[in-house]
Amino acid sequence: MGKTTTTISLAGALAEYGRNVLLVDFDPQGALSSGMGVSTHDAPTIYDGLIGKESDVRTLIQPTKIDGIHVIPANIDLSAAEVHLVSEVAREHILANLLKPVLADYDVVLIDCQPSLGLLTVNALTAAHGVLIPLEAEYFALRGVALLIDTIEKVQQRLNPSLQLDGIVATMYDARTLHAKEVLERVVEGFGDKVLDTVIGRTVKFPDASVAAMPITEFAPKHASAETYRQLARELVARGAIA
Numbered sequence: 001m002g003k004t005t006t007t008i009s010l011a012g013a014l015a016e017y018g019r020n021v022l023l024v025d026f027d028p029q030g031a032l033s034s035g036m037g038v039s040t041h042d043a044p045t046i047y048d049g050l051i052g053k054e055s056d057v058r059t060l061i062q063p064t065k066i067d068g069i070h071v072i073p074a075n076i077d078l079s080a081a082e083v084h085l086v087s088e089v090a091r092e093h094i095l096a097n098l099l100k101p102v103l104a105d106y107d108v109v110l111i112d113c114q115p116s117l118g119l120l121t122v123n124a125l126t127a128a129h130g131v132l133i134p135l136e137a138e139y140f141a142l143r144g145v146a147l148l149i150d151t152i153e154k155v156q157q158r159l160n161p162s163l164q165l166d167g168i169v170a171t172m173y174d175a176r177t178l179h180a181k182e183v184l185e186r187v188v189e190g191f192g193d194k195v196l197d198t199v200i201g202r203t204v205k206f207p208d209a210s211v212a213a214m215p216i217t218e219f220a221p222k223h224a225s226a227e228t229y230r231q232l233a234r235e236l237v238a239r240g241a242i243a
Contacts, residue, residue, distance in 0.1 A: 002134045002136065002171035002172055002200065002206075003112060003113070003115070003134045004027070004031040004032050004035060004112050005035075005171075005206050005209075005210070005216075006132070006134045006169065006171060006200070006229075006232075007023065007032060007110050007112040008023070008032060008035050008036060008209075008210075008215050008216075009206075009209075009215050009216045009217060009225075009226075009229040009232075010110065010132075010229055010232060010233060010236075011023055011066075011069050011108075011110055011215060012066060012069070012214075012215025012216065012217035012218055012226075012229065013215075013217050013226075013229045013230045013232065013233035014068075014107075014108055014233050014242070015066055015067065015068035015069050015215075015217075016217055016230065017230075017233060017234075017237075018068070019068065019107040019108050019242075020068050020105070020106050020107045020108075021068060021069045021070070021106060021107065021108045021109075021110065022061070022070050022071075022072070022102065022105075022106040022108070022109045022110070023036065023069060023070070023071045023072070023109075023110050023112065024046060024071075024072045024095075024099070024109060024110070024111040024112065024124075025045075025046060025071065025072060025073050025074035025112055026046060026074060026078070026095075026111050026112055026113050026114065026120060026121075026123075026124050027074060027078070027112055027113060027114040027115075028074060028075070028076050028077070028078040028079035028114060029076075029114070030073065030074050030075045030076070030078075031112075031210075032071070032073075032074070032112045033071060033073035033074055033075070034210075034213070035209075035210045035213060036064050036066075036069070036071050036213060036214075037064065037065060037213030037214070038062050038064060038071045038073045039062070039073070040073045040074065040075035041075070043062060043073065044059055044060050045060065045072070045073050045074050045075055045077060045078065046060060046072050046073065046074045046078060047074065047075070047077040047078045047080070047081055048060065049072070049098045050078075050081050050084070050085065050094055050095065050098065050123075051081065051084050056101075057072070057098050057099060057101055057102055058101070058102060060072045060073075061102070065213075065214070066214065066215065066218055069215075070106075078120070081119075081120060082118055082119045082120060085119055085123075086119065091119065091123075092119070092122050092123055092126045092159050093123075093126055093127075093159075094123055095111075095123040095124060095126070095127045096123070096126055096127035099127060107242075107243060108242055108243075111124045111127065111128060117147065117148065117151050121151070122151070122155060122159070125151070125152060125155040125159075125160065125163060126155060126159045126160045126163075127160075128160070128163060129162055129163065129164070130163070130164050130165070130166035130241050131152055131163070131164070131165050131166060132166050132167055132168075132169060132236070132241070133145065133148060133165070133167070133168045133169070134169050134171045134200075135168050135169065135170055135171065135187060136170075136171055136172045137170050137171070137172055137173045137174070137179075137180040137183045137184055138172075138179075138180075138183060139179070139183055141183075142183065142186065142187065142190075145168070145187075145191075149165065152165060165194055166236065166239065166241035167194055167195070167196040167235075167236070167239065167241065168187060168191055168194055168195045168196065169195075169196045169198060169199075169200060169232060170183075170184050170187065170195070170196075170199045170200065171200040172200070172201075172202045173199050173200060173201050173202060174201070174202050175201070184199070196232065196235055196236075197235060198228060198231045198232040198235050199228075200225070200228055200229070200232070201224070201225065201228065203223075203224075203225050205219070205220050205223050205225050206225065208220075215229075216229060217229060217230065
């Protein structure tokens with residue numbers, strides 16, 4: 001659904017606007033780390049922080065070649081974290097407590113979650129102030145949104161009262177197809193003003209940017225897709241989701 005592409009591209013746009021951004025790769029696939037050109041083999045990762053092997057979160061943070069963007073990387077080791085965390089006290093708050101010492105160092109922290117609703121995702125929701133849902137303009141993608149929103153509401157009630165849904169952004173949109181238009185209409189009907197005005201179109205520039213290990217705003221700064229993510233950044237700032 002373009003979640004990692006959105007995280008990286010949004011970070012690139014925010015960095016252009018002068019924001020200091022920390023990206024947290026919270027997916028065992030490590031796509032965000034790879035997409036930002038960050039090593040996950042010889043350096044500590046978010047997994048080491050979660051299990052207490054690295055108690056200082058600053059040892060996990062790596063610079064990138066983009067000014068204003070730092071990354072806490074992840075790799076396949078993170079897939080074992082849920083088994084480790086399940087017996088921990090206050091297990092849902094471990095990520096929030098880990099990140100707390102560096103929150104003042106950054107204007108924005110973006111957490112790229114895995115596409116499932118397990119304990120790792122609950123940790124991310126407990127640590128976050130808001131949720132941005134990238135939604136592929138396909139019918140089957142709609143089915144997961146209601147479940148995700150239900151999880152957000154449960155976390156809000158039980159663990160993190162400040163959590164809110166910042167918006168739903170349509171991704172991989174192809175204006176040439178009737179199906180994509182119908183899906184977008186149904187999303188707007190169902191979620192109203194929670195659906196952002198910005199719509200991310202489908203383009204080969206995104207995989208090209210991933211191979212180059214940089215945000216679309218850096219890889220193809222004049223491309224329409226780069227401007228779309230700048231628009232997304234401005235819209236989130238205007239809505240108060242990002243300071």
